[in-house]
Amino acid sequence: MTRPALDDLLDGLRVVQLPLNTRFRGVLEREIAYVRGPLGYGEFAPFLEYDAAEASRWLASAIEAAWVGWPAAVRSSVPVNATVPAVPADQVADVLGRYDGCRTAKVKVAAPGQSLQDDLDRVAAVRDVMGPDAAIRVDANGGWDVEQARDALSRLSSYGLEYAEQPCETVEELRDLRVALAHQGIDVLVAADESIRKADDPLRVVELEAADVAVIKVAPLGGVAAALEVASACGIPVVVSSALDSSVGMAAGVALAAALPELPYACGLGTLELFSADVTAKSLVPQRGSVDVRDVDVETALLHRWEAPVERRQHWARRVAECYTHLS
Numbered sequence: 001m002t003r004p005a006l007d008d009l010l011d012g013l014r015v016v017q018l019p020l021n022t023r024f025r026g027v028l029e030r031e032i033a034y035v036r037g038p039l040g041y042g043e044f045a046p047f048l049e050y051d052a053a054e055a056s057r058w059l060a061s062a063i064e065a066a067w068v069g070w071p072a073a074v075r076s077s078v079p080v081n082a083t084v085p086a087v088p089a090d091q092v093a094d095v096l097g098r099y100d101g102c103r104t105a106k107v108k109v110a111a112p113g114q115s116l117q118d119d120l121d122r123v124a125a126v127r128d129v130m131g132p133d134a135a136i137r138v139d140a141n142g143g144w145d146v147e148q149a150r151d152a153l154s155r156l157s158s159y160g161l162e163y164a165e166q167p168c169e170t171v172e173e174l175r176d177l178r179v180a181l182a183h184q185g186i187d188v189l190v191a192a193d194e195s196i197r198k199a200d201d202p203l204r205v206v207e208l209e210a211a212d213v214a215v216i217k218v219a220p221l222g223g224v225a226a227a228l229e230v231a232s233a234c235g236i237p238v239v240v241s242s243a244l245d246s247s248v249g250m251a252a253g254v255a256l257a258a259a260l261p262e263l264p265y266a267c268g269l270g271t272l273e274l275f276s277a278d279v280t281a282k283s284l285v286p287q288r289g290s291v292d293v294r295d296v297d298v299e300t301a302l303l304h305r306w307e308a309p310v311e312r313r314q315h316w317a318r319r320v321a322e323c324y325t326h327l328s
């Protein structure tokens with residue numbers, strides 16, 4: 001891959017703090033850095049707790065966007081799901097109300113400090129608001145062990161589930177859960193997210209027959225081309241999802257979804273509805289249930305408006321430099 005000099009990355013570096021309208025992953029603000037190359041901006045926003053080796057894949061993805069470019073699109077829009085954070089059931093209608101025309105919802109479950117009853121209430125509220133024809137998937141972020149997952153999914157499945165994303169933490173647990181669900185006749189598909197995006201070997205989950213669906217995120221896999229390779233090698237249906245991106249990062253996810261030969265499920269690319277600010281006036285938000293495949297015009301005034309304080313900008317400059325040494 002074309003590798004810009006570290007100075008080129010640091011010279012164009014911009015850092016913003018974008019407010020969210022709903023708490024997600026425990027935060028109400030998303031800190032995002034941008035690098036700038038000949039093709040425009042690339043988003044570099046690994047979550048703050050990630051180490052340099054893991055975060056360097058996000059840097060490779062930002063460099064691809066700004067210096068290399070993406071594979072050709074085979075579609076002009078991408079159907080997306082609404083994302084429902086671990087909110088109380090009485091806030092579900094508000095959250096869903098932001099998503100124009102989405103007929104699939106992904107609901108966070110097994111959040112720290114919450115009970116299965118909270119999850120049941122939230123999923124029931126989603127079914128209630130969206131009606132019987134909507135598709136509902138849940139995402140436990142590895143929060144259950146196999147037994148808890150089997151019990152939770154046997155109860156949640158009465159609301160009709162499209163799949164359960166990362167119900168357990170390890171690949172072995174996902175495999176054992178699939179067997180347990182089949183034995184008990186619980187008809188819920190298993191999707192892998194962290195087992196792909198945080199793994200040394202993203203294809204192990206397929207080798208162990210541990211998932212029915214692969215959730216693929218661009219930045220954690222090192223860019224659109226790399227993610228496309230993982231998606232093709234998987235041999236199971238793929239759902240492209242965001243990493244809580246601004247429109248710049250979202251465009252990369254949309255580019256991947258647009259390039260995939262088959263897209264059987266709605267993608268998790270609607271999360272800009274959880275933000276109350278962006279760096280473009282024309283956010284890549286869903287309209288009538290889909291996101292358009294198009295370029296994003298970053299506005300300098302918005303980069304200024306949401307600019308992070310100087311110590312955070314220095315933090316991100318150090319992070320870029322550190323990750324740069326890990327680029328392969």
Ligand SMILES: O=C(O)CCC(=O)C1=CC=C[C@@H](O)[C@@H]1C(=O)O
Binds near residue numbers: 139241243244268
């Ligand atoms: O898939 C979606 O609907 C939206 C994206 C999403 O849920 C996530 C984005 C970023 C970090 C993750 O905790 C979370 C996920 O686990 O899938």
Ligand SMILES: [Mg+2]
Binds near residue numbers: 139165
């Ligand atoms: Mg997930």
